[in-house]
Amino acid sequence: MALSGVEIFKMLPKTNCKKCGHPTCLAFAMKLAQRQATLDSCPDVSEEAKKVLGEASAPPVRPITFGAGDLAVKMGEETVLFRHDKKFVNPCAIAVEIKDTFSEAEATKIIEQVLASEIDRVGQKLRVDAIALTNASGDAGKFEALAKIVAAKASVVPTIICTENPQAAEAAAKLFADKRAIIYGANASNAEAMANIAKTNKMTLGVHANGLEELSALTEKIKALGVEDMVIDSGARKAKDIIEHNTLIRRAAVKKNFKPLGYPVINFMQRDDSLVEALLAAVGIAKYSSIIVVNSVEKWKNLALFTMRQNIYTDPQVPMQVEQKIYNIGEPKPESPLMITTNFSLTYFIVSGEIENSKVASRLAVMDSEGLSVLTAWAAGKFTASKIAQFITESGIEKEMSHKELIIPGYVAILSGSIEDKLPGWKITVGPREANALPAFLKTRAA
Amino acid sequence: MAFTPTKETYSGKVYPVTIGTGDKAVTFGGENVLPFNSFEGAAPNAPVIAYEIQDVPPTDWPENVQKPFAAVSDDPVKWAKYCQDELKAKAIALRLVGTHPDRENRTPEEASKTVKDVLAAINIPLIILGSNHAEKDSQVLIAVAEAAKDKNCIIGKAQEANYKTIAAAAMANNHKLIAMSELDINLSKQLNILITQMGFEKERLITDPMCSALGYGLEYTYSVMERIRLAALTQNDMTMQPPMLGDVGMYVWKIKETQAPESDLPHWGPAEERGIAWEAVTATALLIAGAELLIMRHPKAVEAVEKTIEELI
Numbered sequence: 001m002a003l004s005g006v007e008i009f010k011m012l013p014k015t016n017c018k019k020c021g022h023p024t025c026l027a028f029a030m031k032l033a034q035r036q037a038t039l040d041s042c043p044d045v046s047e048e049a050k051k052v053l054g055e056a057s058a059p060p061v062r063p064i065t066f067g068a069g070d071l072a073v074k075m076g077e078e079t080v081l082f083r084h085d086k087k088f089v090n091p092c093a094i095a096v097e098i099k100d101t102f103s104e105a106e107a108t109k110i111i112e113q114v115l116a117s118e119i120d121r122v123g124q125k126l127r128v129d130a131i132a133l134t135n136a137s138g139d140a141g142k143f144e145a146l147a148k149i150v151a152a153k154a155s156v157v158p159t160i161i162c163t164e165n166p167q168a169a170e171a172a173a174k175l176f177a178d179k180r181a182i183i184y185g186a187n188a189s190n191a192e193a194m195a196n197i198a199k200t201n202k203m204t205l206g207v208h209a210n211g212l213e214e215l216s217a218l219t220e221k222i223k224a225l226g227v228e229d230m231v232i233d234s235g236a237r238k239a240k241d242i243i244e245h246n247t248l249i250r251r252a253a254v255k256k257n258f259k260p261l262g263y264p265v266i267n268f269m270q271r272d273d274s275l276v277e278a279l280l281a282a283v284g285i286a287k288y289s290s291i292i293v294v295n296s297v298e299k300w301k302n303l304a305l306f307t308m309r310q311n312i313y314t315d316p317q318v319p320m321q322v323e324q325k326i327y328n329i330g331e332p333k334p335e336s337p338l339m340i341t342t343n344f345s346l347t348y349f350i351v352s353g354e355i356e357n358s359k360v361a362s363r364l365a366v367m368d369s370e371g372l373s374v375l376t377a378w379a380a381g382k383f384t385a386s387k388i389a390q391f392i393t394e395s396g397i398e399k400e401m402s403h404k405e406l407i408i409p410g411y412v413a414i415l416s417g418s419i420e421d422k423l424p425g426w427k428i429t430v431g432p433r434e435a436n437a438l439p440a441f442l443k444t445r446a447a
Numbered sequence: 448m449a450f451t452p453t454k455e456t457y458s459g460k461v462y463p464v465t466i467g468t469g470d471k472a473v474t475f476g477g478e479n480v481l482p483f484n485s486f487e488g489a490a491p492n493a494p495v496i497a498y499e500i501q502d503v504p505p506t507d508w509p510e511n512v513q514k515p516f517a518a519v520s521d522d523p524v525k526w527a528k529y530c531q532d533e534l535k536a537k538a539i540a541l542r543l544v545g546t547h548p549d550r551e552n553r554t555p556e557e558a559s560k561t562v563k564d565v566l567a568a569i570n571i572p573l574i575i576l577g578s579n580h581a582e583k584d585s586q587v588l589i590a591v592a593e594a595a596k597d598k599n600c601i602i603g604k605a606q607e608a609n610y611k612t613i614a615a616a617a618m619a620n621n622h623k624l625i626a627m628s629e630l631d632i633n634l635s636k637q638l639n640i641l642i643t644q645m646g647f648e649k650e651r652l653i654t655d656p657m658c659s660a661l662g663y664g665l666e667y668t669y670s671v672m673e674r675i676r677l678a679a680l681t682q683n684d685m686t687m688q689p690p691m692l693g694d695v696g697m698y699v700w701k702i703k704e705t706q707a708p709e710s711d712l713p714h715w716g717p718a719e720e721r722g723i724a725w726e727a728v729t730a731t732a733l734l735i736a737g738a739e740l741l742i743m744r745h746p747k748a749v750e751a752v753e754k755t756i757e758e759l760i
Contacts, residue, residue, distance in 0.1 A: 212452065258450070259448070278727070306661040436579070
């Protein structure tokens with residue numbers, strides 16, 4: 001159970017020595033309770049308090065790094081159930097399955113898709129994060145042969161070694177030494193052997209059980225065997241059960257600080273119908289998966305899932321912003337209109353969408369207003385005549401245009417005179433107040 | 448440490464809303480748990496997807512979503528029957544986009560005739576939507592609400608600027624009503640209060656907190672819906688208990704990702720699959736956030752979302 005500030009305060013030295021950088025022990029305790037400070041800032045705390053508070057202040061979902069190098073994936077560290085409460089921390093990884101029953105050509109094709117999957121979206125580089133090798137044949141030799149192909153061709157990609165056979169797991173693990181791979185397949189009957197392999201190879205262990213009770217007992221047992229890093233699978237495969245189990249796991253971790261389920265969740269979501277598989281993956285992204293294993297990674301599907309993941313994992317307290325620049329919509333000619341708005345992402349999406357709908361090729365100047373919408377930015381002094389004039393002048397856009405007319409949002413009509421004063425030679429036109437009136441406005445002007 | 452599941456019991460529930468008449472009437476809402484959390488309460492009705500059609504040919508839709516309806520979309524009656532008979536639609540959403548002053552500027556009388564013709568041709572429930580022009584909608588929706596009297600349709604959308612006339616028309620002709628506000632839980636609550644203060648029963652309302660497409664503000668709609676649903680359940684806030692609408696198709700099929708050809712953006716993959724996935728993923732996200740009624744366009748997207756709903760309930 002997470003401790004309150006007052007409960008934590010009772011265990012601190014209560015000397016108000018300020019060595020931790022906070023004015024009083026109580027203030028420090030409050031910060032600890034909100035997870036905004038760590039206990040190591042206090043030099044005088046007792047060993048006993050350290051033990052109790054250390055357990056209580058550890059993140060409810062254990063942080064785990066999966067893979068090594070630039071493509072390593074961080075998992076866990078989540079603290080809430082709903083994204084409007086606080087940012088979801090570590091976006092879930094998408095892993096594609098390669099079975100050891102595939103031919104080398106089939107396996108290579110998927111590896112190539114993974115290696116070429118990186119897409120840039122709103123400034124973030126997104127990709128298929130991992131490969132899951134599965135021992136579908138049940139044969140240890142075939143599994144090792146596949147592991148060799150993957151280790152040779154995709155050594156940088158984080159890998160999940162999926163087998164319930166400890167010998168097969170051990171042989172494959174050797175091929176991914178120092179790669180922080182995941183060995184998935186520990187269950188009630190092979191726990192000791194699998195735990196040993198994970199420990200020896202310093203890898204994370206994927207634990208599989210039937211239901212949450214069995215899963216809790218199993219992670220406790222494996223922890224007692226000396227393995228700290230685990231990812232957990234309750235055995236849920238149907239979407240209804242995945243939502244139920246993932247929700248109960250997250251609640252147990254976050255609301256009760258229940259350690260046996262305080263690990264990242266891995267969900268196997270393979271479906272023959274690729275579109276349905278994409279929708280299940282979308283459910284997992286929204287509902288607490290840390291790793292989603294899929295059958296296929298087509299480009300259209302990746303783009304949709306990466307975007308979904310980006311949307312769900314954005315910080316709800318920081319407005320999404322787009323880059324300050326002059327965007328071309330359609331293929332503007334020198335005589336095409338120039339409009340200006342602010343860089344709040346929703347403002348940009350709505351305004352640019354309506355301009356696209358008008359089918360009138362245009363330029364849209366998007367000014368950095370720290371992610372505020374037009375009226376808010378104006379009220380906050382971030383969308384003013386002098387800043388607009390400076391942006392337009394410095395952009396040098398007039399060299400590409402045959403006219404000097406700037407269309408401003410109707411909500412800031414009041415600025416038109418002062419912008420004209422600060423942009424000599426320019427004509428300032430007041431556009432509509434709402435973006436949905438833009439198509440009519442632009443079409444009428446073009447006619 | 449033994450595991451005991453943390454189950455939640457909520458004080459509030461979502462109103463169930465029934466639309467249409469006879470044995471093809473459908474009911475959505477009615478749950479007292481978060482979406483698809485039937486392990487801790489009752490969720491008696493599955494979400495419903497309505498096929499979007501319009502009163503004028505969909506020349507403004509991208510080609511990939513025009514194609515499935517190419518043989519029928521010149522006539523709203525044929526189009527509606529195709530959705531009902533061939534696509535097994537559970538409901539139809541007729542958008543009277545041709546009444547917009549910047550479009551064909553059709554009159555309220557013309558719109559009423561279209562509504563009557565469509566109603567005569569189908570036996571599944573009908574959702575009747577204006578063109579999202581506040582002034583024109585209040586004329587058009589009054590007329591069509593009367594034309595569809597006692598057919599238990601949904602009329603929409605009532606917004607802050609025009610809710611009085613539209614709510615009165617829906618009330619007088621025994622319809623349900625969509626109340627739409629723009630991505631703000633407080634505005635949504637306020638509009639529901641204003642409408643119920645006119646004497647409109649809260650059990651006949653549907654909340655539209657405004658849709659946004661995947662990648663284009665979806666997270667705002669997602670969180671507003673999630674917060675509305677939590678307010679309905681945990682605070683038993685009656686103004687937040689109508690079921691919610693995700694008007695997905697219209698918002699999805701106007702963005703770049705559903706239109707740009709693969710030749711321009713090879714790393715995005717084929718445009719047709721991409722567009723369908725975009726609509727289906729947006730819809731799925733809103734279901735998880737709490738939408739009980741969706742309006743969608745592409746048959747393949749609808750089919751995949753229905754399969755997913757089957758797996759979720």
